[in-house]
Amino acid sequence: MPAPADWGVKRPERAEVPTLMTMEGSVGAPPQRVCPNCARISWATGPQCPYCTGRFRRVYVTPQMLFATAAAVVVLVALMLLLAANQLNNELDDRVDDVNQQLDANFDQIRKDVQTQVQQAQGGAAGAVITPTPTPFDTATPIPTATTTPSPAPTETTTPAATAAPTDTPGETRP
Numbered sequence: 001m002p003a004p005a006d007w008g009v010k011r012p013e014r015a016e017v018p019t020l021m022t023m024e025g026s027v028g029a030p031p032q033r034v035c036p037n038c039a040r041i042s043w044a045t046g047p048q049c050p051y052c053t054g055r056f057r058r059v060y061v062t063p064q065m066l067f068a069t070a071a072a073v074v075v076l077v078a079l080m081l082l083l084a085a086n087q088l089n090n091e092l093d094d095r096v097d098d099v100n101q102q103l104d105a106n107f108d109q110i111r112k113d114v115q116t117q118v119q120q121a122q123g124g125a126a127g128a129v130i131t132p133t134p135t136p137f138d139t140a141t142p143i144p145t146a147t148t149t150p151s152p153a154p155t156e157t158t159t160p161a162a163t164a165a166p167t168d169t170p171g172e173t174r175p
């Protein structure tokens, strides 16, 4: 934005700043202080303002104070991160529990559906007695379906199948 001419004008001012810095800002120089009464900047080392002789409040920032504030900030950030991580873990656990419950519910629903289907396929009063025993076994469910397939066959074969099914399933459950 500034024209080259302005740069040329400001250069002498900038040239003065380094000399001030070298004079006042050297290693052993006193810190720049603002007077609380007259608000003027001074480099006076004494307890009073050289312009209005107002008393300075001693607000020196020591390296220990800097370190303490930095440590406090780090500890606070670490605490916040820990809390956030814990909360995230809890939420994840809750979600996993929810998913597990849903899976269990679905599995139970499927089991009940299979039970009802098996009951319907077996039909008759004998099926109602048998169905409690096959439910605990997942392998027992295919066996009734095999017995249902002969059912389309003539009515004479269905009656032996119905009598054979109760004898087979208790025999399997006993061992």
Ligand SMILES: [Zn+2]
Binding pocket: 035, 036, 037, 038, 039, 040, 049, 050, 051, 052, 053, 054
């Ligand atoms: Zn002052």
